[in-house]
Amino acid sequence: MTPAEARAYFREHNVTTTAGFAPGNVQANLIAVDKQHAFDFLLFAQRNPKPCPVIGVLEPGQVSSHLMEGGDIRTDIPAYRIYRHGELAEETTDATEYWTKDMVGFLIGCSFTFERALLDAHVPVAHIAQGRNVPMYRTNLQCEPAGVLAGPMVVSMRPIPAGQVADAVRITSRYPAVHGAPVHVGDPLLIGIEDLGQPDFGDAIDIPAGAVPVFWACGVTPQSIVMHSRPDLAICHSPGKMLITDVHDAEYQVP
């Protein structure tokens, strides 16, 4: 399926994870809030580009963009979560009735892009090999606040063979639009993680012998921080069910 075909497929209320759809194309997280909160959110993203790499913004009244030619942000994601006052109120396959004229939609890069680059370079990605979701943890690393938004960073962890840690750093640093280089390599306690076997989100995974835990800023961070500020209404994608964009992974590679 092309990205446009995948979006049309999900528009027809088919609900699956988007992992593996349109390989080589960027998949995006969605978080949409009323325009009164939009400046604070965009400023938070500007100050915290690693956990919150914005790849596109839909202004009030705009439901598509050049990232999703012919698409509709309100219908083309397999499933949406509707939050009211920071609490999950509903899950739906069509967000049209919730999308007010003042909603601003933020599309945020996703680590699927750099995982593909790691695999291409023969750096193993353990959670994929083990058929699980990536483990994610709340840390004691504080994001730089913006307006009413503040709180700790959430990270994802991938155990990397010690001899390939440098490769993993080098490769992911070339993708600043999808979380970029790791924020921490090694001892989890130093960033406030007491037990790697008990992630706050995602699945626990087996850590292969000789591997070092490597931590990347995670796109769950902005969602968790916005919820903390309890806006009247927020519309997010459902975890693992992303927007498939027309943009190729390579377009976000630097230098």
Added chain:
Amino acid sequence: MTPAEARAYFREHNVTTTAGFAPGNVQANLIAVDKQHAFDFLLFAQRNPKPCPVIGVLEPGQVSSHLMEGGDIRTDIPAYRIYRHGELAEETTDATEYWTKDMVGFLIGCSFTFERALLDAHVPVAHIAQGRNVPMYRTNLQCEPAGVLAGPMVVSMRPIPAGQVADAVRITSRYPAVHGAPVHVGDPLLIGIEDLGQPDFGDAIDIPAGAVPVFWACGVTPQSIVMHSRPDLAICHSPGKMLITDVHDAEYQVP
């Protein structure tokens, strides 16, 4: 002088260009507007990171930040330009009386950073060698609009020896926070520039034999585009008279 000493020096109403001050430290452009325009501006920057690389934002009521420890954005730039309804109203060494409680200040990266990297790699920078300001031109390249903000990109031009064009691309692409890789290499007509000898801003320079004109997105773009939207009040630095920050050039280098 350290960056803090330079800021204190300019706070005492000393007015000179900041070129050559605190070498190795990032210098920043300032543009400050009322908070009602701040989302549009930040969105414009997010969509046009090459001409408008935001390195810091001062929220309403904030006049300093970790980029300028102990400094004051209203006094520490050698000279300010006050614009009313898009027209230059005044030039001053102290913007305190104009800085209302609702002003949001945007600090924007400057090409001084990558010019230093070019010189370090023995790529000649002609306007520096000739003791002139860099020539800048309006183009037919349209920025991606955001809210009320739209218009053409302004570029700076540096003639690069043909055998070093690849080096110039490679080196500047490592500094996405200060305009990054060129937007155009070669024929000026293709981007709507009819005469390199008649720049719209800055100085005309001599183009050495065997050099190719190379064009980078320029920080004059956001200023020119904001003025076009005629906000009640905008406060900018005076050209060539920048904010000297505490940040080292190397911190903005990727990967």
